[in-house]
Amino acid sequence: MEAKFQIFLMLLAVLAVTALVARRFNVAPAILLLIAGIGLAFIPGIPRIEPPPELILLVVLPPLIYSASVAMSWREFRANLRAIGLLAIGCVIFTACAVALATHYLLGLNWSVGFLLGAIVAPPDVVAPLAIARKLGLPRRIIVVLEGEGLANDATALILYRFALAAIMTGMFSLPKASGTFVAILAGEIAFGVAVGWLSLRLRRWARDPQIEMTLSLLTPYIAYWIPEHLGGSGVIATVACGLYISWNGPLMISAATRLQGIFFWDLVIYLIEGVLFLLTGFEVRAILERSKGVPLDELVVATLLVAAIVIVARFVWVYPATYLPHMLSGRVRAHETVPSWRATFVVAFTGVRGAVSLATALALPFALPDGSGFPDRDLILFVGFGVILITLVGLGLTLPAVVNALGISQVGESEHVVEHENEIAARREALAAALKSLHAMTSDRELSAEVVKLLHARHEIRARQLPASLDDDAYAVTANARALVRELIAAERKFIHAQLRDGKITDEARRRIERDLDLEEASLANREWRGGAA
Structure with a gap:
């Protein structure tokens, strides 16, 4: 049983290394994994x-x-x-x-x-x-x-x-x-x-x-x-x-x-x-x-x-x-x-x-x-x-x-990619407009304090500013630079929170809750990569 578990760990290690090599040379991992498996099969001492x-x-x-x-x-x-x-x-x-x-x-x-x-x-x-x-x-x-x-x-x-x-x-x-x-x-x-x-x-x-x-x-x-x-x-x-x-x-x-x-x-x-x-x-x-x-x-x-x-x-x-x-x-x-x-x-x-x-x-x-x-x-x-x-x-x-x-098929795909993200930006803007309309209805129908209404409006404005005006190079450069700066700020927050934990000013549970918020914000940044990111 121990030998089988060691083989399984070896396979995981080979999987990780092969995936890194595949990414380095831009080759499909499945091809290199198949070749790696064939090579491992003939190594003396490797059990069948x-x-x-x-x-x-x-x-x-x-x-x-x-x-x-x-x-x-x-x-x-x-x-x-x-x-x-x-x-x-x-x-x-x-x-x-x-x-x-x-x-x-x-x-x-x-x-x-x-x-x-x-x-x-x-x-x-x-x-x-x-x-x-x-x-x-x-x-x-x-x-x-x-x-x-x-x-x-x-x-x-x-x-x-x-x-x-x-x-x-x-x-x-x-x-x-x-x-x-x-x-x-x-x-x-x-x-x-x-x-x-x-x-x-x-x-x-x-x-x-x-x-x-x-x-x-x-x-x-x-x-x-x-x-x-x-x-x-x-x-x-x-x-x-x-x-x-x-x-x-x-x-x-x-x-x-x-x-x-x-x-x-x-x-x-x-x-x-x-x-x-x-x-x-x-x-x-x-x-x-x-x-x-x-x-x-x-x-x-x-x-x-x-x-x-x-x-x-x-x-x-x-x-x-x-x-x-x-x-x-x-x-x-x-x-x-x-x-x-x-x-x-x-x-x-x-x-x-x-x-x-x-x-x-x-x-x-x-x-x-x-x-x-x-x-x-x-x-x-x-x-x-x-x-x-x-x-x-x-x-x-x-x-x-x-x-x-x-x-020349990839050029067609790139054009579709641009149109897809333009439609996505438009849908996000329309969704925000629908949410703003609902906010106005809530404000008129319910007894909300000025502080709550101000907070909800601030959330709406922040999300609206995160959307690029278009996908042209200038607009993309602005949003890309902004995302890079936000990542630096998140890293600074992480470093400070770690120092607070080390000095005993916050508990591990508090640190995890803060880190989860930062993780979600960073994941949200990655999700909004308009070019070269998720296709």
Whole structure:
């Protein structure tokens, strides 16, 4: 037990160092973490780490999906539902079929085995490409489509995976029955996920305690995922539906204290889960190579390169017709949607990075069939699955910034960023005007003392002055300089309060309360970074 805990601490240390290196060289952390995991796997004396696949599918996946769903805008998800559905369902099925077709005729794999391999490598990862895309400042619609696809495509792939696995284990497959089951799973999980989200918000509103609400929020994704998964579904769609419901209905039902603590709590949880997940994915290469010794190396390499090429090309073959044919064939689509540029479409097609879910499903394959014979081509599937992850994550991930810069997509994103913040400033001003109107109503309707009214007006004026007049360079420079000076003043207050504590003039409890106010003010300054900050 002590040795396992030491390994866990080592992974955390590697995670922190790798994240610092990634920030220094502006590389997606997932890429360096995967490479670091591969390097650690071959260090002499390092014990083999083989987490059970259930750890990823049942323990790691639910909070990742739930957190991304809560952060997702339901309004934007719904507005891009057609594009997301075509990628999350259509592209996954098309890719799985393309892999099955190619591996059957070119490698001689059984149809069911080829389709199983296709289901494993078909879904792009949700973590790595989005981390890269956000750093590159891509247009908002591309981010929304990629994020929505990453949330839902695992459900399609897991359902296909179970259909293919059942066909191999039983030797039977019925397309009409599988199609009906697929639709039933989608409808049932959406209803169940909404119900879980509704219940979770009511329980949290009734609790009104940040610690209890954080506990309930941590339980929510597991309840939404485990029950449908246990009943034969995927669990992913239910978790996505639950997260989107909470994203849309939570702001007016979750207290401010819980929201502030929840942001930091979930940021840390997801950061640790994602980092350790990619490290463990790299660790698996050693075990995969040892298991694959019975298959000729040249056969493994050819199969890996072929499948990697198929999944990359199949995405391009699907994305362009799926993007432009609806505009060509439907007047309703033309009336309600702007035709995406070929450059934006190319970026969406290029961002097909595979991740840990593909490896987890490959590792979850049984070793033997019901008749006692070995599972067909299991070692080949494992090797190819990891190879596709490595090729797409490192190859596509490292070249995506160059592709985006060459196509000039980031300039479009920067323009959108400016417009977004101009609208934000306008909304803040209108909100302050509405609050001032309410203040006048309070003053006339209630018996308020002059001191109280003066204090409320002062609060309103301070908040109004904190907003820049515009986003031009001069106005931005003024507000940026003001924020820098305020940070210096906060630092001076901290230093003085520490001296007061050291001299015994205030208690530790008083110091913590003062520090919390200063922390909130400093966090508020960071939240109002108009350029180069939060996008």
